[in-house]
Amino acid sequence: MVATKPPDFIFKDVPRSTASAVQDVAFEESLVLVKSAIQHYLNQFFDKNGKYRRLVEAVCPTVGQFVTDVRVPRPGDYVDPTTYKIQIARLWQGLKQRLPCIIISETGWNRQGSLTDISGGISVPGTDGMQHSPLWISNFLMGSIDILVGSQDEHTTGQIASQLINILGPLRELTKSSILQPTTPTGGSTWEVRLPMNQTIGSRERLNIGDDPIDSIWSTTISLDDVHFEGATPIDMTAVVPTEPDVSPNDPLDDNFPDTEILVSSPVKLGRAQPFRVMNARYNAIVYSDNPAVAIIKGETIIPRRVGTFNIVVANGNTIGLSATIFATKEVAISLI
Incomplete structure (x- = not known):
């Protein structure tokens, strides 16, 4: 039986080497959370059972043909011919089919330091004879996110990009989604992603794939230039509870x-x-x-x-x-x- 993942599931790939596992620190986790939160937000519009699917079909009728799953859950399990499957991913390796697709990537971040980057918690005795005291490592990041749209024709690319502008603009205000937060705590971490009010859309470009000029894609980029991330990750610190011996050493x-x-x-x-x-x-x-x-x-x-x-x-x-x-x-x- 396949377990059903929660709606706010955050996927993180397995480290490929010892060095990458050791260097998996709070800063890297923050970047993953930013892209995952935006990916989850977009899925709520493109998923057939998404929270805002009906809203986007009413406000943006042209985006109704793009869904994350084209199969209809009915007897026979057939493919709906009026829909097109669209991929939403944080990495190129996450795509299961080529086009159309939406890729979320970061272009640079500025970490804001402060005197409260590390804050201590209350020391609590544990059952292992040790004293446990959580330390919170805080991260406040300001940076840019690029959302790349790709398809096999210019018209489809323009359609998807224009609807993303609506999803990241007016519909973001309508759904009160300017601040993205986890619905349940993830490993004790607390965080939020604040989306900007303005978006920048680039020109549509035709890119050849390989040597064949006929095999090409049309792409454009939507830039979010002022994305804020604020979060705290707990680290468990331990110390021994001192006790006096019954006799002198x-x-x-x-x-x-x-x-x-x-x-x-x-x-x-x-x-x-x-x-x-x-x-x-x-x-x-x-x-x-x-x-x-x-x-x-x-x-x-x-x-x-x-x-x-x-x-x-x-x-x-x-x-x-x-x-x-x-x-x-x-x-x-x-x-x-």
């Missing part, structure tokens, strides 16, 4: 000394230092990683080096070697996400 009576315990959250994200805490450590204890290729220990902080697993080892500093006395060990995983 220098107590020579081993029978009365509590067991050494290692408190750490696992998995640890690659590229981010993770604090941990050793509870009830002996005065002569040392702490180290048994696999320095995966992570190293500096003080009471884990420095990840690559994906894998390793053990935090607490041992007697006077008995280093194969016969070392091990007080405690804790397995920790290093992951990309």
Whole structure:
């Protein structure tokens, strides 16, 4: 059974390399959200079951022939001959058929910095013995979005472009869609996209495909020159809840000394230092990683080096070697996400 995606579903492709996964930061997420929000807004007009489909058919009759799905959900499941399938995508790779199509792309952004780029939250104790405190990374972006329209003839390109001007202009005001927001929180993030009042439409151009001059497309561009994005992405920060031992760390009576315990959250994200805490450590204890290729220990902080697993080892500093006395060990995983 195929799961039905929610109407505000945001698609994000799987990272193709380790570097791209590590560099997937809040700024890149913001750009994806801007284009996804505009894509979702346009789909509400071009989808047969879209929220504003009837409105656009009444105000813009010529756009009624363009839909995102030409199949009619009736017995026999036939294709409606009076309609043309149109593709709306954020990437060229997202097109399932060539034309007609609408492509959403960004042309440049200016990030506005402030003293509140990072704000802290309330520290809450967790069930893992750690203290959790969310940090919010804020992004305020100002930039431009280009909406490219392509078809096999000049008339169709002009039709779609003129109706997009209506959708992004008067119908945007009529539907109160100047500010686009998620209907449900996405992973704790809060954001909004503010669309500009003015749009710029370029001239229609004929572009040849390959060497055959007959095989060509007509395209034009609608520019949104003042798109604003404002959002905040939460990052969970952890710290150890300190507790006092029942006896002094220098107590020579081993029978009365509590067991050494290692408190750490696992998995640890690659590229981010993770604090941990050793509870009830002996005065002569040392702490180290048994696999320095995966992570190293500096003080009471884990420095990840690559994906894998390793053990935090607490041992007697006077008995280093194969016969070392091990007080405690804790397995920790290093992951990309």
